[in-house]
Amino acid sequence: MSSASATLDGVFHALADPTRRSMIKQLAKGASTIGELGEPFDMTKPAITKHVKVLESTGLLTREVDGRVHRVEIDPRPLDAAQRWVEEVREFWEGRLDDLAGYLDGLQKKGKGKGKRRG
Amino acid sequence: MSSASATLDGVFHALADPTRRSMIKQLAKGASTIGELGEPFDMTKPAITKHVKVLESTGLLTREVDGRVHRVEIDPRPLDAAQRWVEEVREFWEGRLDDLAGYLDGLQKKGKGKGKRRG
């Protein structure tokens, strides 16, 4: 299952760059060519090529070559992995709060402390 | 509002490293010291210090110095920004599908094609 970790590495890394995030948002609204995708950015074509490759390599973007034009569109599935990871953290976090509530509740009901003392 | 983008840069970058993701999960279950936090990793102490600093600088982690021990705990709020960003992308994506459905619906009702021909 180390590929799941590799996917998360790739997705989070892809999203860590503002140019790529902007591209993703643009593509979420609709497919476009490489030229259209790169036009909003004050950046040379090789830079755009690189950003697109990063997104493509994580599966966030698919490419369809149509003549000399490359048409790209978003594939939101890798975002699921990222979102699930964050939600899992949140569940741990909320579980921890539940445990604390249960612990405090137990203290009150039994008038006895069995868990680790804190502080 | 460029600080929102800076926050996202930081959070996504922080989450792009498996060691830091593992630390976050560990901390989501409960607070710990730097030593406990770093113990699962086959890594020297300066490396742990660096990872903790990255998490701290994005606000994902808070530190409380208690004698010679540094007690750290998670602050999940920066995760909200990341999660909202992903959900916004999803909304754009679903809106796009709605538009497509509306477009196709319009085609059927009017029996008329006004959009770009494809293929």
Next chain:
DNA sequence: CCCATAGTTTACCAATAGGTAAACTATACC
């Protein structure tokens, strides 16, 4: 054929990232 257009590849650069070893700071404890 000739030229414009769309995009990639290659080679290069400076900055950042992730790691280490060694030295240092600061607290705890006998």
Next chain:
DNA sequence: GGTATAGTTTACCTATTGGTAAACTATGGG
């Protein structure tokens, strides 16, 4: 005071990242 423990800082190394300019590939159209 002396020593172990917790953690940071400094200096260094290598790999990766984000960007560029220049050359290249490939398609479209007069």
